[in-house]
Amino acid sequence: MNRLMPTMNMQKRWLILLFALITMASCNHKVGKVPEPERSVYYWRTTLHFDSAEWQFLAEHQIKKIFVRFFDVVPGGKEGVQPNATLQFTDSIPHGLEVVPTVFITENCLQNDLKALPQLLVERILQMCKTNGIPPIKEVQLDCDWTANSQSAYFHLLKQTRTLLKEKGIRLSATIRLHQLRMTPPPVDYGALMLYNTGDATDRNCKNPILDMAAIEPYLKHLVDYDLPLCAAYPAFGWKLLFAADTFKAIAYDADLTDTTLFRRQSADTYMAVSSRELTTGPGEDANSAHINPGDEILVREVPFSLIEAVREEVASYAPSINDQVIVYDLNSENIKRYNHNEYEKIYRP
């Protein structure tokens, strides 16, 4: 390239310079930053209770924000949509921790008449905070796996909700799934880019269903001119996937892989069942069960820290401020053991 430059005429040189300037300008596309970024975690259970390890994790890593799933919204009830799996408060929020009430809205809700929903949502969230002694909130987050079909209804819901919250001095954020990067950004104050669930957990050949660089790569180019401030959410969870041959049966949350009467280790991430058993296949009260038969296999899927590091860097090369606020998904005593103290510190550093 350099060797060719002296042979170019002046006009061409100017053109190249102009092109470079335009390109640089677009790379530095300013969409603002996430307001008041803090080290954060998601809390995604149906009962609010912290054990000592969780308390310690929050303190050690100076977590300042906790995105707490308050309830889900599902179709049903007199209003056409209704709350479900509302969080039961059996513990108080650690002092100094900002709570961001988070509500998961199932996509099929968006086919209903949603006129009343923004008001219902805001009132319920605020009342839940008040009843359970949560200090005044600064932010609410909505989570929905919306697609092109539901985009318009969801954006309308976000707009109305944001207006209502703004009147009370509360901002609105929303989760952004990778596939949603290809579409117009939602009308919120900022987005939390979910850098997990990138593959198909039901496909036993998918080695990295939680996070895979190859799976996220095609979407990253959209970050360059994505017209919404973003923060990043990284996974701390693992999956124990129960398969009968190639058929996915369930996520076996409670499978004790050290139980040698039930499992025999076949490789680093594969365990074979040697007897039959009923297994819990869901967290908390939502648990279902699945029957495990001799010959079934549990495939352990986790994300190595090095991969999170690599993804962090790669994402930051497209959106430099995205790691200003990092949310770890999700807080529980199992997950916080997955990486060591220093690794979590690296995940959290801006």
Place this chain on the structure above:
Amino acid sequence: MKRFIVLSFLLANVVAAFACGPFARPHFFVFSVYPTTQWQQVGKTEMVKYWEDYTGKKEIEWEVDALSDVNLKEFNKSENSIVQTALKKNDTETINYLKKLIQYLQISEKLAPNAWNYPSKEDVAKYQKELRDIRNSARIYKGEKYRPQYTLLEMRCNLALGQEALNKKLWVNTAYKLPASVYRDMMKGLYANALVKDGKRDDAIKIYGALGDMPSIKWLVRDKRNLKGIKSEYEANPNSATLIFLVQDFVNNAQETKDNKEDREVMQQVEATAIYNDEIKQFIEFAKQVVSEGKTQSPAMWQAAAGYLNSMLSNDKDALTMLTKAMQLDGTDRMKDNARVCRLAVKCKHVVPTNDYYDYLYDELKWLGQKAQEGHRQGDWHYSQMIDRFVFDNLNPGFMEKGNYGLATNLIAFAYNAYDLFHIDNEPFTAGSVFWDAIDELSADELMGYKKYMKGQQSTKLEKWLASDVDKCITDDDYNDMIGTKLMREGNFQAAIPYLEKVPLGLIAKQGISAYMARRDFNKERWMGHQAVESVNEEATEVKTNQKLDFCREVAKLENAPQTEENAYRLASLLYQASYKGDCWYLTRYNVSIYDTVRYRNEALLISQAIDLLKKPAASKNFRLKEKALYALAFIPQGEDLIYTDYVGKNYTPVLKVNKKTPQFAEMNNLLAFYNANPQKVSTFVSKCDVLKQFKTLTAPKKKNTSKRRRK
């Protein structure tokens, strides 16, 4: 298949275990050592009945449900008939109870964890105080009339206040002494709930078992529902109440796996967990060991489980031996009856038309029928479901295969009667009933055979017993109408005439099809216009003539006349009208749907016949006749849709397209060619035909690409 679906829908409210949704045969579980009484449902019925008796009104379930909507501040103005009746009677005792009940129901709604209105701290405190007040009112009630209701209310308040321990005391000290009632059952359930909180799972399971509350038991033993769990439970206590549930659950899960043909995907969708052969074999060995050890007080249950599971492994001979033995072993009456039902299930798998087999079935079905009747009185549908399962899955198809249509059909009547939906001997032969559908599905010949069978060809006591119930409900008029209709359906119009001549108009007037028969004319060509019947006119009505008979005479006349182009066109029009696509479908069937097709044994292909007949006039030199025939051929749908919507591109833009693969394409093309050749001569039904215009547009050759670049 349709009859099964109808039965499923009819019974949706009474059957206990739909494992597979309403569009498949339900997999009723054979092994049942717990009563399957749906006490919540029975309880609701009893409560509704109480208020029905009180108000003197029928069907007020919705008003019972609506009590929680009564505005207590305007109680005296409430339109709820329960409240109104209490006010009218000036029944202070009832008024006071209703007010407390309504208040409790409203608080419960407000405290529901998933209501939109999340309660404030103050609300919670206020509601808790109100609950305590209601509880106090219940405690100080001195009367007798509402004693059980008030005690239940007190226990419900305790539960809502998180004071389950009080319910334990209340039950032990007071509630259990109350007379048996639905309220006491509900209190017992709350007591069991308190026991669970106290860690007394086995005691709670006994209570839930007696109440038939399977979901609660299922939840409590969720970690033990497998062979290992059963073994550990047995080791801890060979007579644990939990074992009764676990054994039943294991056998039922194994049955569900077999009923679903071990399809892993289906098993993931149903509630049952899959049990495969290896585990079944291990269970059988363990059950044999349990029986031989002699520690269990219920060897009948274990032996029956091993026997029935053996039949799932196709070891039917061993299974029968084991099940016969199980009937003699110790256990509850239910367990012994269960062994007998399991034995019958195995016997029904192999239909053999021998005297011994008929006699065995006579004894067992009669017994099962009596058990079903007893069960109904207690809200237990298990034995009815067994009759249903054995008849539809084994006996009806088995006897059909052996050529005994009479017995096979009467077994369906028996199965239908087993649910006591109506007493077949007291009711007319009702269209739409499962039994009626079974008769409707027979061919004309089979129905004639069935009639002969019913008139005295039953040779065994089983056949005579089943026929005696059915005989009274089908009249000769019914037979003539159905045989005549079936002959028409099969294209034997001449043969149908003598049967139809005997059918009185009064019989047709009672049938649903009369609404259409009275308003439609088979002489009109279907392709020239649809004869709409408004839904308000769909009630059965009187008819002036039996169109079936008129139709047969007309067709017979045409069939015997010279095969002219005109006659062919006329016959095609008539046959098409009588087909399931025609307006006069009621000539050949008793019901129709837009998804209908040729669905009866021996049914004539009337639409194909009409198409064949139309070929002749379509080639006619008579312009008007040719035009009508071409139009008719283009009109008659054949195979896939001629014009359909396709969604193209990234945005899934809808685009209309023509399906060249469907035979109708050629017919429409012929009509288009005829139109193009005679644009000025054709009738308006051709020139103004929307579909033809659309077809013309869609098939018109596309203009050549005329971009500037190409022109260069």
